[in-house]
Amino acid sequence: MQKFSICFISFFVLFSFSMINIFFFSYFVMNNLVYILEWELISFSSMSIVMSILLDWMSLLFMMFVSLISSVVIFYSKSYMSSELNLNRFIILVLLFVFSMILLIISPNIISILLGWDGLGLVSYCLVIYYQNIKSYNAGMLTALSNRVGDVFILMVISWMMNYGSWNYFFYLDFMVNDYMMMMISVMIIMAAMTKSAQIPFSSWLPAAMAAPTPVSALVHSSTLVTAGVYLLIRFNSLLIDMFFFKVLLLLSGLTMFMAGISANYEFDLKKIIALSTLSQLGLMMSILSMGFPDLAFFHLLTHAMFKALLFMCAGVIIHMMNDIQDIRFMGGISNFIPLTCLCLNVSNMALCGIPFLAGFYSKDLILEMVSMSNLNFFIFLLYYVSTGLTMFYSFRLTMYLMINDFNLLSVYNLYDEDYVMLKSMFTLMMMSVLSGSMLMWSIFSYPYMIYLPLNIKLMVIYVSILGAFLGYLMSNMNIYSMNKYLKSYNLSSFLCLMWFMPNLSTYGLNFYFLNYGQLMLKNIDMGWSEFYSGQGLVLILKNYTVFYSFFQMNNNFKIYLFSFVLWVCFLMMFMMIYLNSL
């Protein structure tokens, strides 16, 4: 019976689904097919509400990646969550998440996108508050409210799309480009994508969401949910090119990339470091998207999903082994004890840094070279290259803290890999994060990008990477050799450490006022005046009139009551006569 636990069944189904998808993907991409299935639900006033499914190579490939990662994560959580009482609830939530994600992926229709989008928001809220302590509740509320902003933008897009009489945005993209009014839609779509992908004004929720269990972070907050915004923009891409707002997006996502890279260097929470690196990579995807290369963004999205899920799973093993300790200041030297996990961790870190011939290299290097080819100003160029260096910087710092330094928690200890379930799932992803880059490179680009650069610009990635690695090494040993640099530049350090104070701004600065206003409304309107006038007030009036009439009835005053009734009827007749006479 143990063999057929809910984890194994879900793993099997999702894994088979991903294999089916990879088969269909290769068939579709070879024959250049696009299938659209439509089912008309209702049609009125020359508007038709259609449920539609779009199958092309992009959706099939993304579905394959989502279901592969989720199957592996579910397999992993059999061991990771084994001490959990509500394992079924957990697995069902993860499956609901996968379902919403797939609904989002396959729909070319803004209404069914809203269904998937809202489902993602709701399920991710439920998963963040899966552990029921105050930290999780706060993080969950921040996540839900930040994502809610995006949901509202999608709702506004739906109401604005009514102008076209159909919500299949897919057919209207080419018309919309020339229509000034329809530019509204693109602005709102960009805003929605920015909330889901945690770009700068909304980025505080992503590190906070690390209060969720680690398998959830691996699946939801690194590889799939946060890329939903990028995917939406990829789908809407032809609408968005040559828009002023896209340039704003380029700036914001570049800043996100930079900010997250810096903050990851100051962070000490293992999961938050990885979350910030996710944020940095999301910024990279968004910015290359806003420069007009949706296929590169999609490519990086897929490879990043693989190695980031793997990185989170390795972090989960380490956290499990250290009895829930996430602070890297307690860790060190673990590569002597869990060599296989550290192997996976190193591979994924290297892939993240873009070390040649791992997954990240193919996408990241291509992106950076396209950036060098484009006519961009120096600031954007600087943001890209500094962020690439920073990626190397925090990855090396993390590696040094975890693997090279001494173990810092106890003086007597024995650490070990607990079982092979987690290792098996990690090795699946490790193979993918080695192979997926080249595999995708060969299969999804129908023709190679022509890149022509001077030698030093071409090697710029290598230069910044080496510099970043060196700085990361220095930084992890900085405290030993000198006085504390953190204290010397305390204000700047805490500014960078706390993500430019963005979590504070989006909780105390923004959400606070709306929540306060909501409480005021609840008190004065919902539980106050509306109750007074509709619910309890009506009861009071009815009761008073009943008391008044029962005075006539109970005291045997029927005569007066009847008399007043007859008198009233007489008056009525009289007025009717007068009225009729006047006609």
Add this chain to the structure above:
Amino acid sequence: MANVPFLGLKTHSQKVCSLFKRTLRNLEAFYDRRNVYRYQAVLMRERFDKNAQVKDMRVATQLLKQGEEELFLQQHSIPRKFPLSPGGVAYERVVQSPDWVLDYWHPLEKAQYPEYFKRREERKKEFIAMWEKEYGKEEKKDQHH
């Protein structure tokens, strides 16, 4: 850390000890390698020891106030916390609902686990019997106001 009441009902020496401990915790957050931390901790201990012989309470209180101020200004943005202590990541993560919650289940819910609840009722009766045998019966008059 900083919100420990300064004018609490503690003696002066308790306050100084508390300040010293919080300072050490803060140093731990900054200097993560143990040998470096030990060096810094010794330096800090020396600063405390220098003022240990101050007899004038006005000066001592002033020094304590300065110490608290300095600690507040130099607190780490991400203090190092043990996961299961307050403020840590796994604090109160696993909820263990108290036993009496089971008594408030709906009869339909209880009917899903008939054997368990049958035995539970027996156990409760046994426990009450045991209790009454050991401590005597509950006095009835206490229940009235």
